[in-house]
Amino acid sequence: MPEQVNCQKEDSVTQSDLNESYEEEVRAFLSDEEKLHLFDDLTKVNPVTTTTVLKCLQARYNVNLFYTNAGCSLVALNPFQPISCLYSPELMREYHVAVRPQDLKPHIYTVAEEAYRNVQSQMDPMNQSIIVSGESGAGKTWTSRCLMKFYASVAASVTSSKGNEAVERIEKRVLDSNPIMEAFGNACTLRNNNSSRFGKYIQLHLDRFHHLSSASIQTFLLEKTRVAYQAPSERNFHIFYQITKGATAEERQEWNLPEGADYRWLPNSERNLEEDCFEVTRDAMLHLGIDCSTQNNIFKVLSGLLHLGNVQFSNPLDESQPCELEDEAKDSVKTAGDLLKIPVEMLLESLRIRTITAGKQQQVFKKPCSRTECDTRRDCLAKLIYAKLFEWLVLVINESIYADTSLWTSFIGLLDVYGFEAFPENNLEQLCINYANEKLQQHFVAHYLKAQQEEYASEGLQWSFINYQDNQSCLDLIEGSPLSIFSLLNEECRLNRSSNPDLFQTRIEKALSDNQCLSRDKFSKKPNFIVSHYAGKVCYQLAAMVEKNKSSLENLMHILNSTKPHYIRCIKPNADCKAMTFRKEEVLSQLQACGIVEAITISAAGFPIRISFQSFTDRYEILRKSHRSSKKSTCDENNDNTAKKKEETAAVDDSKASRSVVVEILENVTGQTATEPAGKGSESTSVYCGKTKVFMANSVAKMAALAAAELDEGDEKAPSSATSAKSPCPPETAWPLRAIIQFWPLGLVLSAAPVTVVGFRRELSLLACLKVLQGIGCCKMEGSILGCGITSVRALPQGSVRFHCKKSPLHYADVSPHTTAYSITGFNQILLDKKELLPT
Numbered sequence: 129m130p131e132q133v134n135c136q137k138e139d140s141v142t143q144s145d146l147n148e149s150y151e152e153e154v155r156a157f158l159s160d161e162e163k164l165h166l167f168d169d170l171t172k173v174n175p176v177t178t179t180t181v182l183k184c185l186q187a188r189y190n191v192n193l194f195y196t197n198a199g200c201s202l203v204a205l206n207p208f209q210p211i212s213c214l215y216s217p218e219l220m221r222e223y224h225v226a227v228r229p230q231d232l233k234p235h236i237y238t239v240a241e242e243a244y245r246n247v248q249s250q251m252d253p254m255n256q257s258i259i260v261s262g263e264s265g266a267g268k269t270w271t272s273r274c275l276m277k278f279y280a281s282v283a284a285s286v287t288s289s290k291g292n293e294a295v296e297r298i299e300k301r302v303l304d305s306n307p308i309m310e311a312f313g314n315a316c317t318l319r320n321n322n323s324s325r326f327g328k329y330i331q332l333h334l335d336r337f338h339h340l341s342s343a344s345i346q347t348f349l350l351e352k353t354r355v356a357y358q359a360p361s362e363r364n365f366h367i368f369y370q371i372t373k374g375a376t377a378e379e380r381q382e383w384n385l386p387e388g389a390d391y392r393w394l395p396n397s398e399r400n401l402e403e404d405c406f407e408v409t410r411d412a413m414l415h416l417g418i419d420c421s422t423q424n425n426i427f428k429v430l431s432g433l434l435h436l437g438n439v440q441f442s443n444p445l446d447e448s449q450p451c452e453l454e455d456e457a458k459d460s461v462k463t464a465g466d467l468l469k470i471p472v473e474m475l476l477e478s479l480r481i482r483t484i485t486a487g488k489q490q491q492v493f494k495k496p497c498s499r500t501e502c503d504t505r506r507d508c509l510a511k512l513i514y515a516k517l518f519e520w521l522v523l524v525i526n527e528s529i530y531a532d533t534s535l536w537t538s539f540i541g542l543l544d545v546y547g548f549e550a551f552p553e554n555n556l557e558q559l560c561i562n563y564a565n566e567k568l569q570q571h572f573v574a575h576y577l578k579a580q581q582e583e584y585a586s587e588g589l590q591w592s593f594i595n596y597q598d599n600q601s602c603l604d605l606i607e608g609s610p611l612s613i614f615s616l617l618n619e620e621c622r623l624n625r626s627s628n629p630d631l632f633q634t635r636i637e638k639a640l641s642d643n644q645c646l647s648r649d650k651f652s653k654k655p656n657f658i659v660s661h662y663a664g665k666v667c668y669q670l671a672a673m674v675e676k677n678k679s680s681l682e683n684l685m686h687i688l689n690s691t692k693p694h695y696i697r698c699i700k701p702n703a704d705c706k707a708m709t710f711r712k713e714e715v716l717s718q719l720q721a722c723g724i725v726e727a728i729t730i731s732a733a734g735f736p737i738r739i740s741f742q743s744f745t746d747r748y749e750i751l752r753k754s755h756r757s758s759k760k761s762t763c764d765e766n767n768d769n770t771a772k773k774k775e776e777t778a779a780v781d782d783s784k785a786s787r788s789v790v791v792e793i794l795e796n797v798t799g800q801t802a803t804e805p806a807g808k809g810s811e812s813t814s815v816y817c818g819k820t821k822v823f824m825a826n827s828v829a830k831m832a833a834l835a836a837a838e839l840d841e842g843d844e845k846a847p848s849s850a851t852s853a854k855s856p857c858p859p860e861t862a863w864p865l866r867a868i869i870q871f872w873p874l875g876l877v878l879s880a881a882p883v884t885v886v887g888f889r890r891e892l893s894l895l896a897c898l899k900v901l902q903g904i905g906c907c908k909m910e911g912s913i914l915g916c917g918i919t920s921v922r923a924l925p926q927g928s929v930r931f932h933c934k935k936s937p938l939h940y941a942d943v944s945p946h947t948t949a950y951s952i953t954g955f956n957q958i959l960l961d962k963k964e965l966l967p968t
């Protein structure tokens with residue numbers, strides 16, 4: 129656990145001084161209201177407080193800007209209304225072909241494209257996961273659908289016409305799986321008319337050319353309780369309404385669904401929703417290869433479940449006898465048995481009689497169940513059948529979209545999981561959902577908070593750790609070994625006797641009293657326990673909780689841990705699902721629940737760019753003063769076959785040797801030592817050489833506005849304003865056309881340089897390019913150019929080329945004078961423009 133140090137100010141400064149100046153900073157930031165919506169990255173908000181972050185998000189929401197970066201995550205506010213062009217094919221393409229998609233407006237396409245480029249770069253870990261989280265109605269399903277469409281389009285745009293067919297097939301099938309999954313897995317709840325009642329992880333498989341070649345779907349935590357119980361004003365899964373409303377007269381007869389019949393498990397059926405679209409589901413099933421006769425069987429099973437729900441028991445006069453059935457219930461049980469293909473007697477026995485095996489001889493006893501037990505057994509049977517049907521559908525979908533592993537080499541996974549839930553009454557389902565969210569939160573913390581901070585520490589950076597919530601003790605409470613809520617629940621289930629919730633409550637309390645995340649609502653008459661989750665306290669009712677449950681999360685977490693995660697945090701700006709309504713308190717609780725505020729602080733203040741010594745020297749060794757001689761000595765060493773021992777020593781000493789090279793490059797370029805730890809007295813340090821990696825601050829973000837102003841000013845005023853005094857280049861060089869042609873190689877080198885990097889890394893790349901040009905005699909550079917801080921090379925419309933020193937980000941070199949005419953811009957492009965001016 130990292131040491132927590134929040135402040136490094138002088139001792140003489142009092143806490144109240146700090147508070148005052150802090151509040152002053154917040155006030156100053158907020159006073160510039162006009163500009164708040166311009167903060168497209170919450171790491172630029174300074175100071176980062178919940179108030180400042182919220183104000184910026186609200187300002188952006190008000191001007192229809194729904195996506196905002198937040199360090200390692202993207203915050204997605206639900207507009208609750210269609211926003212034209214926000215997901216158009218043209219926009220997809222714009223993000224896909226952009227040299228630096230992160231320079232465009234924040235969007236889910238930036239995240240999607242980054243994940244795609246990571247796969248292309250083949251860097252470890254190659255596989256990617258986009259974790260889309262948020263509470264019910266926040267927009268997770270919508271976002272996942274848009275991401276799928278993006279990838280289908282991106283893959284399709286680069287394939288041959290034969291390949292296109294394959295992509296369309298896969299894409300169509302993956303998209304066709306949506307209506308089926310939604311019909312069987314979604315329901316109308318108080319919070320969302322089309323709420324997914326299951327989590328899903330969709331893997332989009334890419335072949336070695338990075339084209340979409342296959343896919344698979346893994347589902348988990350289906351809320352099967354909904355089949356037999358629907359909260360007031362909520363509905364069962366959509367498919368039940370679809371069959372009862374959409375069946376033809378003939379089908380009604382065959383499925384035994386007379387018009388206007390009442391089903392206890394079909395509440396609020398008078399409410400018509402656009403989701404009640406039976407035809408769409410049927411078509412999608414057909415596309416995925418589920419033929420009409422199989423569909424017929426599926427719908428009969430569903431109808432059977434509705435009839436099963438109408439089976440009501442009454443207590444027998446003689447307690448030694450099984451529960452009795454009302455007349456109507458007798459019809460229902462017969463119809464249910466017929467439709468489910470279970471002989472009525474067998475069905476009745478399984479609902480009303482418990483079989484107990486006991487004693488050394490394993491004697492079998494049969495015992496009539498109480499009325500409550502019969503109800504529970506009926507509900508369990510329905511839930512089990514429905515869950516099996518759902519599982520089977522997922523299997524069929526997978527069979528139709530999955531290709532052999534030999535046909536793909538990498539994947540991008542989209543995880544759509546429902547967010548943290550806390551209702552007035554919470555049961556096993558909520559416990560499982562919240563447990564899943566605890567797991568994901570731990571994953572998030574591990575990757576972005578804990579990992580960053582621990583890495584700084586291990587690399588020798590003195591770092592001010594900020595406080596963050598570690599949810600391990602809550603996870604221990606739920607899933608720990610040997611004793612936890614889950615282990616106790618499992619044990620209770622194995623006992624094969626009816627559970628006593630009061631006794632069970634005492635057992636939980638006794639066994640787990642040490643864990644501070646456990647408490648109880650002492651004022652409630654119902655047996656319960658309270659878990660303090662990272663997102664808040666939830667009180668769970670114990671009645672009916674004891675049911676065998678397996679949580680399929682382990683496998684999922686295993687896959688997630690082997691991929692590079694990207695986070696999209698969907699936020700619901702108001703609980704009423706209204707457009708243009710931003711309720712600060714509701715947004716705030718969601719931002720806190722997903723750890724956004726902590727992530728922003730760390731990302732903004734830290735060193736988000738890290739490069740291993742190996743990569744760094746591979747790329748920038750050219751910037752060493754002693755470049756040539758070091759190369760030569762390496763060659764000599766390699767040629768010396770007798771120096772094996774020496775090589776072994778060198779291998780052991782490898783990291784030391786690389787570090788000294790890195791330090792030399794950094795000192796050469798920055799003119800200061802890069803080994804001093806960042807921290808007290810060196811806040812401005814933007815680069816630091818750790819033990820195995822180079823760390824860089826992402827200072828370009830802060831400099832962009834400054835540089836823009838300076839450059840614009842420079843265009844109008846004296847041209848010298850944009851250059852450093854140290855620069856060997858003239859303040860402004862109006863290059864003759866001949867010189868432009870001569871600089872062609874420069875354009876080529878620049879266009880070949882890594883264009884996705886920013887900040888100090890970009891500066892290094894540029895310097896390396898210039899050094900190459902110098903090497904081949906294309907331009908003359910003085911030695912001091914390495915220290916002059918050239919950060920951009922800009923082509924001006926008048927046909928001149930200007931080097932910008934110090935504060936100018938290369939961003940400007942990417943803007944052609946003809947921005948509209950050329951979608952791909954860059955220095956190379958600009959030089960091409962100029963070439964056309966040459967007299968023929």
Ligand SMILES: Nc1ncnc2c1ncn2[C@@H]1O[C@H](COP(=O)(O)OP(=O)(O)OP(=O)(O)O)[C@@H](O)[C@H]1O
Nearest residue numbers: 208209210264265266267268269270320323324546
């Ligand atoms: N980007 C968007 N643009 C327009 N409307 C949106 C957008 N995102 C979501 N919505 C609207 O919000 C509703 C809820 O979104 P969605 O079903 O994706 O939520 P969810 O987070 O998946 O909820 P649940 O967890 O209940 O399944 C959608 O039906 C849609 O009307």
